[in-house]
Amino acid sequence: MDDDKLDLLLRNERYPRSARYSARWMVDGAMGPNPVWQAEALAEVMPLEAGMRILDMGCGTAMSSIFLAKEFGVEVWATDLWVKPDDNLRRVTEAEIEEQVHPIYAEAHALPFADGFFDALVSIGAYHYFGTDDLYLGYYSRFVKPGGQIGIVQPGLTEECETLPPPGLEPYWKWDFCAWHSPAWWRRHWEKTGLVTVEVADQLPESWQDWLRWNEVCDHDGGTPGREEAQMLHADGGRMLGLSRVVARRESHARLDE
Numbered sequence: 001m002d003d004d005k006l007d008l009l010l011r012n013e014r015y016p017r018s019a020r021y022s023a024r025w026m027v028d029g030a031m032g033p034n035p036v037w038q039a040e041a042l043a044e045v046m047p048l049e050a051g052m053r054i055l056d057m058g059c060g061t062a063m064s065s066i067f068l069a070k071e072f073g074v075e076v077w078a079t080d081l082w083v084k085p086d087d088n089l090r091r092v093t094e095a096e097i098e099e100q101v102h103p104i105y106a107e108a109h110a111l112p113f114a115d116g117f118f119d120a121l122v123s124i125g126a127y128h129y130f131g132t133d134d135l136y137l138g139y140y141s142r143f144v145k146p147g148g149q150i151g152i153v154q155p156g157l158t159e160e161c162e163t164l165p166p167p168g169l170e171p172y173w174k175w176d177f178c179a180w181h182s183p184a185w186w187r188r189h190w191e192k193t194g195l196v197t198v199e200v201a202d203q204l205p206e207s208w209q210d211w212l213r214w215n216e217v218c219d220h221d222g223g224t225p226g227r228e229e230a231q232m233l234h235a236d237g238g239r240m241l242g243l244s245r246v247v248a249r250r251e252s253h254a255r256l257d258e
Ligand SMILES: C[S@@+](CC[C@H](N)C(=O)[O-])C[C@H]1O[C@@H](n2cnc3c(N)ncnc32)[C@H](O)[C@@H]1O
Pocket: 029, 030, 031, 032, 033, 034, 035, 057, 058, 059, 060, 061, 064, 079, 080, 081, 082, 083, 106, 107, 108, 109, 123, 124, 125, 126, 129, 130
């Protein structure tokens, strides 16, 4: 598909900042639902100021890191396991933002940062891979300053289901989708630690349509129209699936040393 057509198909009124970035760049770095749209959605509820130090945990191809650095003047540690920092450094250099985005190779349970180093932590399409353990937030939240924000967006459910797969989605369901949770589930998951105050726990508005549109365009561009995830989103029609967004603030008094 030519780049102009791609731009046209992926122009999203809801995300005007993202619309300034090349759709080809976004599609070529795709690993899941569009991380640039999700980063913009997080920034709506996480005020970011120039010079802030941000952890982008599970950044994949670092598109969200590059976007946040360019749009808000923040400095980002683009941290990932599957995508090597050499690849991300190339992308960061191409985007001419190497002063502000630092690619890091790290596993989520062995982060090479000092406690309280970051002003805010973001994670897009990734936190559910390592953060569903009850105790993980206690480890992760230590890296943000007391009073700093922690934000995540990832595939999720509108509400928790008694049994999985959700009715009607059996033909498409993969076992690891069991880590997809509702905003209410994430709220409880974080609040029960007493370490943070949850400020936002919602499903991004019309996120299933955005997710479906993104998949359809990527599938079409890749020469494999109508792949399984798009079929699943179609079949669901927004009943169970969407993108869960959660933002919390680390309590100032939280003791993390135990
Ligand atoms: C579906 S990709 C999403 C990447 C990117 N944020 C995006 O939205 O396009 C999930 C990312 O989570 C990262 N990830 C999964 N488990 C991880 C772990 N245990 N430690 C660090 N990163 C992890 C992977 O490296 C991968 O890049």
